[in-house]
Amino acid sequence: MKEKRTIRAEDLYQLKSVADPQLAANGKDCVYVVTTMLEKENKYCSNLYYINVDEKNNPVQWTFGENRNSSPRWSVDGKRLAFVSDRSGKGQIYVIDVAGGEARQLTTCPNGASNPVWSPDGTKIAFNMAIKNGESFSLTDEKDKKEDKKPVPLEVDKMKYKSDAHGFWDGKYNQVAIVDVQKGEVELLTSGEHDYQLQSWSPDGKYIAITADLSEDKDASFISDVFVIHTDTKELKKLTEGTGYFGNVTWSPNGKYIGIVGHEREFENATLSKIWIYDMDTEKIQCLTRDSDLLIGDYAIGDFQQGAVTPGILWGEDNHSFYFLATDHGNTVVYYGSLAGVMYPALLDRQHVYGLSTGGKVDRAVVAISKPSYPGDLFLLNVSTGELEQLTNVNGEFLAEIVLADSEPIRFKTSDEWDMHGWIMKPVHFEEGKKYPLVLEIHGGPHAMYANSYFHEFQCLAALGYAVLFINPRGSHGYGQAFVDAVRGDYGGKDYEDIMAAADYALANYDFIDKDRLGVTGGSYGGFMTNWIVGHTNRFKAAVTQRSISNWISFYGVSDIGYYFTDWQIKSGLHDIETLWKHSPLAYVDQMETPLLILHSEKDFRCPIEQAEQLFIALKHRKKETKLIRFPDANHELSRSGKPNLRICRLNFITGWFNDYLK
Template sequence: MTEKRTIQAEDLYQLKSVADPQLASNGRDCVFIETVMLEEENKYSSHLYYINVSEKNKPVQWTFGEARNHSPRWSPDGQRVAFVSDRSQKGQIYVLDVKGGEARQLTTCPNGASNPVWSPDGTKIAFNVALKNGESLSSSNKSEEKKDKRPVPLEVDKMKYKSDANGFWEGNYTQVAFVDIQTEETGLLTSGEHDYQLQSWSPDGKYVTVTADLSEEKDQSFLSDVYLINAETKEARKLTESTGYFGSATWSPNGKYIGMLGHEREYKNATLSKIWIYDMEAEKLDCLTKDSDLLIGDYAIGDFQQGAVTLGILWGEDNHSFYFLATDHGNTVVYYGTLEGELYPALLDAQHVYGLSTGGKVDRAVVALSKPSHPGDLFVLHVTSGELEQLTNVNEAFLQETVLANAEPIEFTSSDQWDLHGWIMKPVHFKEGDKVPLILEIHGGPHAMYANTYFHEFQCLAAQGYAVLYINPRGSHGYGQQFVDAVRGDYGGKDYEDLMDAVDYAIANFDFIDENRLGVTGGSYGGFMTNWIIGHTNRFKAAVTQRSISNWISFYGVSDIGYYFTDWQIKSGLNDIETLWKHSPLAYVDKMETPLLILHSEKDYRCPIEQAEQLFIALKDRKKAAKLIRFPEANHELSRSGKPNLRISRLNYIAGWFNEYLN
């Protein structure tokens, strides 16, 4: 038998990601998205696939070419699928008849269209569109002549003028529009100088549910309210009380209740998201999970899956029960709930569920599921028995020829008696008696969670002969409200001690670890912590900091979120420079002796590249071992959704640095 090969960074070109399963109301027909990276074209390609979950035949591809086709949504009668495709450059809404034939383009919006939602009678599709005031919903299909490309000044008069996802604001507002399926006539449901996010359509067709922040002064406003828009008169009615952040609004089949996810920002962005129910008859909103410490939704960190969507609660046909995803102790799991407040786990294994669809049924669901040594596939979940049946095996050939590392869960107690949880990966082809280097990985957020999911970066390091340690220090999601809030105001405090306790635990309990060959890396908050660690200990022989923060004082003014995130997380602002500097890794640069590789994207507006530049120049000025790698045309999301060649270069830089200093 031929020995399996080890994984490489370049295998991202071989791996396929499946996501966003959508089960039709008949409970049998399922459509989903499969995404691959095209090496020669250096881009992503996504396609719709169909499978009958009862017959479990091989999936059938429904779209073709090099485009990204995504967001499939069934018509109420299950005879058509609406989806978004960029085959005509900008993403537009298309509809496909399940009996066959070419997909028909329904929109020609100048800035693209997204998020299709069917009307209950199947005659219209609502969608989101970005428009300038007075701009038309339609544009010519013909290629526009090249416009004058001379640079023009950017006028800025508000603080929220840029975002890492969208770059500089160009005057567009996100509106809700609709298109008639037969006539292809379009119209707007919202307008004005506000952004509206489409949620759902009421079962009787009278209302479209949207979320928006209609505050006049938005620079200091961090709200998301749920509104009902009358589909005929366009009148808006607010359901929430501007007390926090609410969204993911879904209707019960009888139209009596609206379920939504949200919180009232008691702990700023560290507040746990909960389930809320709005009673249409009583006109009252109540929090269904107010007494629970369970985090609703999927907050797991990964670097592989493409096209996963944010889910609200999925109602059953009985109008009082529903399913939802929850983040819990290193897993994302499926829960069953009722209007009476009952909560029961329906799938509680060690896994990452990053997709869920029920088609409105209560007896079974389709889940997208990943584990540390399984990139991801679709499964049928039989709710009564808890049995899982595999529907897809998209990476079967790859997994047959490639060996992956397993992740062993660890639990330990911190130096101040907090329970902590994480994983350790042995190197691939590990032999008893070996002494191997260890790399500590630190996640971003900080309010996120490492999980039982596939992580390509970890697998690549394990394939190179490294043990990989990763934990969820305080500040992470999945372990209750007190735990996630504990990091605020204490960056570099107990969170740092948690990570050092984890390293101590690993060395004491795994005799294969060579404590003289330790490396550390992380991105965003994990990059901050990497910088902090090497300024406070010399136990690590190599470090790689990614998209990091080094100076909270400058971060305040240059990040797209700096002026409020600094206040929320450090609990300080420019009126207290001393505190900001005390929490800045740059303040400890004289103590940094660990060779440091700095990876940063040129268009990172979340943690701008000047954070990397400051640290690099300070280290080089002190004759320290440091190197800076700048990634062009990339933002904060480089490791997850950046250009394929840059993602692979990043992985090879990380491995190369550790190979140089730990071997």
């Protein structure tokens, strides 16, 4: 029998990500998206696949080529499928007949189209498009497709003029439009100087639910309200009170109730999302999970899945039952809920459920599941029994030749009696009696959660003989409101102590860890904490800081979120430079002795590269051991969705640095 090999960074080119399952209303037909990375072309490729969940036959590929095909959505009668494809350039809406035939392009929007939503009668599709005021809905000829490449000045008169996801704002607003499926005619449903996000269509076809912030001063506003707009009169009705951030809007089958996920920002961006129900008859809204510490949605992080979609609440045929995803103690869980307030898990296991679709049924669901040593596949969930039947095996052949590490959960108490939860991943080919180096991983956010999910970076480290330790310190999601809020105003305080306590616990309970060969790494907030750690202790022999924060004072003015994030998280601003500096790792550069590799993307607008430059220069000026790696054409999302070759380079830089100092 051929011996299995260990995984490598380059194996990202071999692995497939399966996501966004969509079960049709008949409860049988399911379409999903499979994404791969193309090494030669250095890009991503996504295609649609079909499977009958009753017959469990071999999946059938429905789209082909090296483009991105995504967002498959069934018509209500299940006879047609709308999806988004960039085969003609920018993403546009296409429709394919399930009975056969070629996909037909419906839109030719100059800046692309996204988020297709069918009308109940199947004659129209609503969608989102970015457009300037007065700009044409469609490309009229080849001349329109060619952009003027001459540089032009950027005029800035607002603070929210850039974002890590979209770069500099170019005058376009996100609008909702409707296209006639037969005629291809496009009608703009919203307009003006606001961004509207399409949500869902009412069962009677009269209304479309959308979300938007209609505040005049967008720079000082951080809300998202729910509206319904009449498809004929375009009359807009506001359902929420301008008090919070709401989205994921879905209608009950009879149109009487609207399910909403959101919160009222009691703890700013550390507030738990909850389930809200709007009654169309009484015109009142109520929160069903107000007294619960359950976080609605999927807040687990990873570095592998592409195109995962978190749905809102998915209604059943009875108009009072529904299912949803929740984030809970290192897992994402499928929950059942009802208008009566009944809530309980329908699928509770050591797993990351990163996709859920019910087709409107109450007895079954298709779920996308990942585990620490399992990249991910689709399963059919029998709700009454909790049994899972595997539908796909997209990485079966590859995984048959690879040995992966699993993770062991750990729990411990801190000095102030807080419960902490995390994992230890042993090296691949672990041998009793041997000593191994350990790498401590710290997630970003800080309001995110490590989970029982596949993490390629962890597997690459374990394959090279490292133990990997990762925990959810206070500030992480999944452990209640008090836990996630505890980090605000205390960066580098108890969160630092939590992480050090995890290292102490690992050394005390796992005798295979070599205390003299400890490494630490993390990105974003995890990069901040890596910088903080090496400025406060010399127990780590090597460190890699990624897309990090080093100086909260300059971060205030250069990050796309800086001017409000420092207020929310550090609870300070430029009126209190002393506090910002006290929480800045750069203030402790004289104490930094750990060899530090600094990884940063050139186009990172969330944690701009000047954060890395300041730290690098300060360290080099003091003759400290450091190196700076700059990644071109990459933003804050490099590790998750960056150019394939750069993602591979990043992983090899990380493992190479630790190999140099810990082996």
